[in-house]
Amino acid sequence: MLSQNQSKHIRTLHSKKFREEHGQFLVEGDKMVQELLEENHLEIVHLYAVKEWLTIHHKRLTKRNIPLTEILPAELERISTLVTPNQVLAVVRIPAVHINNQLPEQHMCLFLDGIQDPGNMGTILRIADWFGIPAVYCGPDCADIYSSKVVQASMGAIFRVFCWKTTLDSLCKALPEVPVLGAVMDGASVFEHKVPSHGLLVIGNEGNGIKPENLPLLTHSISIPRHPNSRAESLNAAVATGILAAMILRP
Structure with a gap:
Protein backbone atom coordinates (compact mmCIF):
# COMPACT_ATOMS: atom_id res chain seq x y z
CA MET A 1 0.00 0.00 0.00
CA LEU A 2 1.34 3.41 -0.98
CA SER A 3 1.45 5.98 1.81
CA GLN A 4 0.52 9.61 1.26
CA ASN A 5 4.09 10.72 2.01
CA GLN A 6 5.55 8.21 -0.45
CA SER A 7 3.14 9.34 -3.15
CA LYS A 8 3.95 13.00 -2.54
CA HIS A 9 7.71 12.37 -2.60
CA ILE A 10 7.57 10.44 -5.88
CA ARG A 11 5.49 13.12 -7.55
CA THR A 12 8.02 15.79 -6.52
CA LEU A 13 10.62 13.85 -8.54
CA HIS A 14 8.68 14.71 -11.69
CA SER A 15 10.31 18.15 -11.30
CA LYS A 16 13.97 18.96 -12.02
CA LYS A 17 14.13 21.20 -8.94
CA PHE A 18 13.26 18.37 -6.57
CA ARG A 19 15.32 15.76 -8.42
CA GLU A 20 18.34 17.96 -7.76
CA GLU A 21 17.25 18.74 -4.19
CA HIS A 22 16.75 15.08 -3.25
CA GLY A 23 19.49 13.68 -5.50
CA GLN A 24 17.06 11.10 -6.88
CA PHE A 25 15.37 10.25 -10.19
CA LEU A 26 12.73 7.85 -11.47
CA VAL A 27 13.09 4.74 -13.60
CA GLU A 28 9.84 3.25 -14.88
CA GLY A 29 8.63 0.18 -16.69
CA ASP A 30 9.48 -3.51 -16.68
CA LYS A 31 12.31 -3.41 -19.24
CA MET A 32 14.01 -0.33 -17.82
CA VAL A 33 13.89 -1.55 -14.22
CA GLN A 34 15.21 -4.97 -15.24
CA GLU A 35 18.18 -3.23 -16.90
CA LEU A 36 18.62 -1.11 -13.78
CA LEU A 37 18.84 -4.26 -11.63
CA GLU A 38 21.87 -5.34 -13.69
CA GLU A 39 23.80 -2.23 -12.64
CA ASN A 40 25.07 -2.83 -9.11
CA HIS A 41 26.79 0.56 -8.91
CA LEU A 42 23.42 2.35 -8.83
CA GLU A 43 21.54 2.62 -5.54
CA ILE A 44 17.84 1.84 -5.76
CA VAL A 45 16.33 3.85 -2.92
CA HIS A 46 12.90 2.21 -3.16
CA LEU A 47 10.98 0.10 -5.63
CA TYR A 48 7.21 0.21 -6.11
CA ALA A 49 5.51 -2.51 -8.13
CA VAL A 50 2.28 -4.40 -8.63
CA LYS A 51 1.94 -7.82 -7.01
CA GLU A 52 2.45 -9.82 -10.22
CA TRP A 53 5.78 -8.12 -10.98
CA LEU A 54 7.09 -8.60 -7.45
CA THR A 55 6.17 -12.28 -7.55
CA ILE A 56 8.01 -12.89 -10.83
CA HIS A 57 11.18 -11.09 -9.70
CA HIS A 58 11.15 -12.04 -6.01
CA LYS A 59 14.46 -13.96 -5.96
CA ARG A 60 16.31 -11.30 -7.90
CA LEU A 61 15.06 -8.52 -5.64
CA THR A 62 15.90 -10.43 -2.46
CA LYS A 63 19.56 -10.69 -3.55
CA ARG A 64 19.80 -6.90 -3.86
CA ASN A 65 18.04 -6.24 -0.53
CA ILE A 66 16.01 -3.42 -2.10
CA PRO A 67 13.25 -1.70 -0.09
CA LEU A 68 9.96 -2.75 -1.72
CA THR A 69 6.35 -1.63 -1.63
CA GLU A 70 3.54 -3.50 -3.32
CA ILE A 71 1.07 -1.09 -4.90
CA LEU A 72 -2.15 -1.28 -6.87
CA PRO A 73 -2.26 -0.45 -10.60
CA ALA A 74 -4.37 2.61 -9.77
CA GLU A 75 -1.71 3.84 -7.33
CA LEU A 76 1.03 3.33 -9.93
CA GLU A 77 -0.99 5.36 -12.40
CA ARG A 78 -1.16 8.28 -9.94
CA ILE A 79 2.61 8.46 -9.38
CA SER A 80 3.86 7.58 -12.86
CA THR A 81 5.12 10.02 -15.48
CA LEU A 82 4.15 7.60 -18.26
CA VAL A 83 0.92 7.79 -20.24
CA THR A 84 0.61 4.02 -19.80
CA PRO A 85 2.32 2.95 -16.55
CA ASN A 86 4.02 -0.44 -16.77
CA GLN A 87 4.02 -2.51 -13.56
CA VAL A 88 6.98 -0.99 -11.72
CA LEU A 89 8.65 2.27 -10.71
CA ALA A 90 12.04 2.71 -9.01
CA VAL A 91 13.42 5.69 -7.12
CA VAL A 92 17.16 5.79 -7.82
CA ARG A 93 19.99 7.79 -6.26
CA ILE A 94 21.68 10.14 -8.73
CA PRO A 95 25.28 8.88 -8.75
CA ALA A 96 27.76 11.22 -7.08
CA VAL A 97 30.47 11.14 -9.74
CA HIS A 98 33.40 13.49 -10.07
CA ILE A 99 33.92 14.90 -13.53
CA ASN A 100 36.63 12.99 -15.39
CA ASN A 101 38.49 15.30 -17.75
CA GLN A 102 41.00 12.62 -18.72
Whole structure:
Protein backbone atom coordinates (compact mmCIF):
# COMPACT_ATOMS: atom_id res chain seq x y z
CA MET A 1 0.00 0.00 0.00
CA LEU A 2 1.34 3.41 -0.98
CA SER A 3 1.45 5.98 1.81
CA GLN A 4 0.52 9.61 1.26
CA ASN A 5 4.09 10.72 2.01
CA GLN A 6 5.55 8.21 -0.45
CA SER A 7 3.14 9.34 -3.15
CA LYS A 8 3.95 13.00 -2.54
CA HIS A 9 7.71 12.37 -2.60
CA ILE A 10 7.57 10.44 -5.88
CA ARG A 11 5.49 13.12 -7.55
CA THR A 12 8.02 15.79 -6.52
CA LEU A 13 10.62 13.85 -8.54
CA HIS A 14 8.68 14.71 -11.69
CA SER A 15 10.31 18.15 -11.30
CA LYS A 16 13.97 18.96 -12.02
CA LYS A 17 14.13 21.20 -8.94
CA PHE A 18 13.26 18.37 -6.57
CA ARG A 19 15.32 15.76 -8.42
CA GLU A 20 18.34 17.96 -7.76
CA GLU A 21 17.25 18.74 -4.19
CA HIS A 22 16.75 15.08 -3.25
CA GLY A 23 19.49 13.68 -5.50
CA GLN A 24 17.06 11.10 -6.88
CA PHE A 25 15.37 10.25 -10.19
CA LEU A 26 12.73 7.85 -11.47
CA VAL A 27 13.09 4.74 -13.60
CA GLU A 28 9.84 3.25 -14.88
CA GLY A 29 8.63 0.18 -16.69
CA ASP A 30 9.48 -3.51 -16.68
CA LYS A 31 12.31 -3.41 -19.24
CA MET A 32 14.01 -0.33 -17.82
CA VAL A 33 13.89 -1.55 -14.22
CA GLN A 34 15.21 -4.97 -15.24
CA GLU A 35 18.18 -3.23 -16.90
CA LEU A 36 18.62 -1.11 -13.78
CA LEU A 37 18.84 -4.26 -11.63
CA GLU A 38 21.87 -5.34 -13.69
CA GLU A 39 23.80 -2.23 -12.64
CA ASN A 40 25.07 -2.83 -9.11
CA HIS A 41 26.79 0.56 -8.91
CA LEU A 42 23.42 2.35 -8.83
CA GLU A 43 21.54 2.62 -5.54
CA ILE A 44 17.84 1.84 -5.76
CA VAL A 45 16.33 3.85 -2.92
CA HIS A 46 12.90 2.21 -3.16
CA LEU A 47 10.98 0.10 -5.63
CA TYR A 48 7.21 0.21 -6.11
CA ALA A 49 5.51 -2.51 -8.13
CA VAL A 50 2.28 -4.40 -8.63
CA LYS A 51 1.94 -7.82 -7.01
CA GLU A 52 2.45 -9.82 -10.22
CA TRP A 53 5.78 -8.12 -10.98
CA LEU A 54 7.09 -8.60 -7.45
CA THR A 55 6.17 -12.28 -7.55
CA ILE A 56 8.01 -12.89 -10.83
CA HIS A 57 11.18 -11.09 -9.70
CA HIS A 58 11.15 -12.04 -6.01
CA LYS A 59 14.46 -13.96 -5.96
CA ARG A 60 16.31 -11.30 -7.90
CA LEU A 61 15.06 -8.52 -5.64
CA THR A 62 15.90 -10.43 -2.46
CA LYS A 63 19.56 -10.69 -3.55
CA ARG A 64 19.80 -6.90 -3.86
CA ASN A 65 18.04 -6.24 -0.53
CA ILE A 66 16.01 -3.42 -2.10
CA PRO A 67 13.25 -1.70 -0.09
CA LEU A 68 9.96 -2.75 -1.72
CA THR A 69 6.35 -1.63 -1.63
CA GLU A 70 3.54 -3.50 -3.32
CA ILE A 71 1.07 -1.09 -4.90
CA LEU A 72 -2.15 -1.28 -6.87
CA PRO A 73 -2.26 -0.45 -10.60
CA ALA A 74 -4.37 2.61 -9.77
CA GLU A 75 -1.71 3.84 -7.33
CA LEU A 76 1.03 3.33 -9.93
CA GLU A 77 -0.99 5.36 -12.40
CA ARG A 78 -1.16 8.28 -9.94
CA ILE A 79 2.61 8.46 -9.38
CA SER A 80 3.86 7.58 -12.86
CA THR A 81 5.12 10.02 -15.48
CA LEU A 82 4.15 7.60 -18.26
CA VAL A 83 0.92 7.79 -20.24
CA THR A 84 0.61 4.02 -19.80
CA PRO A 85 2.32 2.95 -16.55
CA ASN A 86 4.02 -0.44 -16.77
CA GLN A 87 4.02 -2.51 -13.56
CA VAL A 88 6.98 -0.99 -11.72
CA LEU A 89 8.65 2.27 -10.71
CA ALA A 90 12.04 2.71 -9.01
CA VAL A 91 13.42 5.69 -7.12
CA VAL A 92 17.16 5.79 -7.82
CA ARG A 93 19.99 7.79 -6.26
CA ILE A 94 21.68 10.14 -8.73
CA PRO A 95 25.28 8.88 -8.75
CA ALA A 96 27.76 11.22 -7.08
CA VAL A 97 30.47 11.14 -9.74
CA HIS A 98 33.40 13.49 -10.07
CA ILE A 99 33.92 14.90 -13.53
CA ASN A 100 36.63 12.99 -15.39
CA ASN A 101 38.49 15.30 -17.75
CA GLN A 102 41.00 12.62 -18.72
CA LEU A 103 38.65 10.34 -20.68
CA PRO A 104 38.93 12.33 -23.96
CA GLU A 105 42.71 11.77 -23.93
CA GLN A 106 42.13 8.10 -24.76
CA HIS A 107 38.54 7.87 -26.04
CA MET A 108 36.14 9.78 -28.23
CA CYS A 109 33.67 11.51 -25.92
CA LEU A 110 30.72 13.78 -26.67
CA PHE A 111 30.07 17.37 -25.71
CA LEU A 112 26.44 18.41 -26.19
CA ASP A 113 26.11 22.13 -26.82
CA GLY A 114 22.53 23.05 -25.98
CA ILE A 115 20.69 19.83 -26.85
CA GLN A 116 17.27 20.66 -25.44
CA ASP A 117 14.96 17.97 -26.75
CA PRO A 118 14.73 15.12 -24.19
CA GLY A 119 14.15 12.55 -26.94
CA ASN A 120 17.32 13.64 -28.73
CA MET A 121 19.27 13.64 -25.48
CA GLY A 122 18.18 10.11 -24.59
CA THR A 123 18.84 8.83 -28.10
CA ILE A 124 22.34 10.36 -28.09
CA LEU A 125 23.08 8.56 -24.81
CA ARG A 126 21.89 5.35 -26.47
CA ILE A 127 24.20 6.00 -29.44
CA ALA A 128 27.12 6.64 -27.08
CA ASP A 129 26.42 3.34 -25.34
CA TRP A 130 26.29 1.48 -28.68
CA PHE A 131 29.61 2.85 -29.93
CA GLY A 132 31.45 2.47 -26.62
CA ILE A 133 31.68 6.21 -25.99
CA PRO A 134 32.29 6.31 -22.22
CA ALA A 135 31.28 9.88 -21.40
CA VAL A 136 28.88 12.60 -22.47
CA TYR A 137 29.59 16.13 -21.27
CA CYS A 138 26.54 18.38 -21.33
CA GLY A 139 26.55 22.15 -21.64
CA PRO A 140 24.67 24.13 -18.97
CA ASP A 141 21.59 24.68 -21.15
CA CYS A 142 21.05 21.06 -22.18
CA ALA A 143 17.94 19.11 -21.24
CA ASP A 144 18.00 17.62 -17.75
CA ILE A 145 19.80 14.28 -17.98
CA TYR A 146 17.57 12.72 -15.32
CA SER A 147 14.18 13.82 -16.61
CA SER A 148 11.84 10.89 -17.19
CA LYS A 149 11.72 11.55 -20.94
CA VAL A 150 15.52 11.41 -21.25
CA VAL A 151 15.74 8.31 -19.05
CA GLN A 152 13.08 6.49 -21.10
CA ALA A 153 14.57 7.52 -24.45
CA SER A 154 18.03 6.31 -23.37
CA MET A 155 16.72 2.73 -23.11
CA GLY A 156 19.07 2.01 -20.21
CA ALA A 157 22.14 3.76 -21.65
CA ILE A 158 21.97 6.36 -18.88
CA PHE A 159 22.98 3.57 -16.47
CA ARG A 160 26.18 2.84 -18.40
CA VAL A 161 27.40 6.15 -19.89
CA PHE A 162 28.92 8.73 -17.55
CA CYS A 163 27.25 12.15 -17.84
CA TRP A 164 28.40 15.49 -16.47
CA LYS A 165 27.37 19.12 -16.83
CA THR A 166 30.24 21.46 -17.66
CA THR A 167 31.33 23.99 -20.28
CA LEU A 168 33.37 23.40 -23.41
CA ASP A 169 35.72 26.21 -22.42
CA SER A 170 36.58 24.55 -19.09
CA LEU A 171 37.16 21.19 -20.80
CA CYS A 172 39.47 22.75 -23.39
CA LYS A 173 41.45 24.55 -20.68
CA ALA A 174 41.85 21.29 -18.76
CA LEU A 175 42.81 19.38 -21.93
CA PRO A 176 44.70 21.78 -24.20
CA GLU A 177 46.16 18.98 -26.36
CA VAL A 178 42.92 17.08 -26.96
CA PRO A 179 41.32 17.31 -30.44
CA VAL A 180 37.94 19.05 -30.47
CA LEU A 181 35.77 18.05 -33.43
CA GLY A 182 32.69 20.08 -34.23
CA ALA A 183 29.81 19.22 -36.52
CA VAL A 184 29.21 22.31 -38.69
CA MET A 185 27.53 22.78 -42.05
CA ASP A 186 30.66 23.98 -43.90
CA GLY A 187 33.11 21.54 -42.29
CA ALA A 188 35.29 18.98 -44.04
CA SER A 189 33.45 15.84 -45.15
CA VAL A 190 33.69 13.12 -42.52
CA PHE A 191 33.55 10.63 -45.42
CA GLU A 192 36.70 11.99 -47.08
CA HIS A 193 38.96 13.26 -44.30
CA LYS A 194 40.76 11.28 -41.64
CA VAL A 195 39.86 12.59 -38.20
CA PRO A 196 41.16 11.67 -34.72
CA SER A 197 39.52 8.72 -32.98
CA HIS A 198 39.87 10.31 -29.54
CA GLY A 199 38.98 13.71 -28.12
CA LEU A 200 35.69 15.59 -27.98
CA LEU A 201 32.95 15.51 -30.60
CA VAL A 202 30.77 18.61 -30.20
CA ILE A 203 27.11 18.31 -31.21
CA GLY A 204 25.23 21.60 -31.43
CA ASN A 205 21.71 22.69 -30.63
CA GLU A 206 18.89 21.28 -32.77
CA GLY A 207 18.02 24.61 -34.36
CA ASN A 208 21.09 26.82 -33.99
CA GLY A 209 24.05 24.46 -34.04
CA ILE A 210 27.21 25.07 -32.02
CA LYS A 211 27.24 28.36 -30.13
CA PRO A 212 29.33 31.11 -31.79
CA GLU A 213 31.52 31.45 -28.69
CA ASN A 214 32.41 27.75 -28.88
CA LEU A 215 33.37 27.70 -32.57
CA PRO A 216 36.92 29.08 -31.97
CA LEU A 217 37.55 26.15 -29.60
CA LEU A 218 37.20 23.60 -32.41
CA THR A 219 40.39 22.06 -33.77
CA HIS A 220 38.55 20.16 -36.53
CA SER A 221 35.37 21.32 -38.30
CA ILE A 222 33.60 18.35 -39.87
CA SER A 223 30.30 17.77 -41.62
CA ILE A 224 28.03 15.14 -43.12
CA PRO A 225 27.69 16.13 -46.79
CA ARG A 226 24.18 16.62 -48.07
CA HIS A 227 23.16 14.83 -51.27
CA PRO A 228 23.24 17.25 -54.24
CA ASN A 229 19.52 16.71 -54.84
CA SER A 230 18.53 17.19 -51.21
CA ARG A 231 16.63 20.30 -50.12
CA ALA A 232 16.72 19.44 -46.41
CA GLU A 233 18.09 22.21 -44.20
CA SER A 234 19.70 19.97 -41.60
CA LEU A 235 19.85 16.57 -39.94
CA ASN A 236 18.31 15.69 -36.60
CA ALA A 237 20.99 16.08 -33.89
CA ALA A 238 20.78 12.46 -32.74
CA VAL A 239 20.87 11.13 -36.32
CA ALA A 240 23.95 13.27 -37.03
CA THR A 241 25.61 11.98 -33.86
CA GLY A 242 25.05 8.39 -34.95
CA ILE A 243 26.49 8.94 -38.43
CA LEU A 244 29.53 10.83 -37.12
CA ALA A 245 30.20 8.24 -34.40
CA ALA A 246 30.00 5.42 -36.95
CA MET A 247 32.47 7.13 -39.28
CA ILE A 248 34.93 8.33 -36.63
CA LEU A 249 35.00 5.08 -34.66
CA ARG A 250 34.87 2.62 -37.53
CA PRO A 251 37.56 -0.11 -37.26
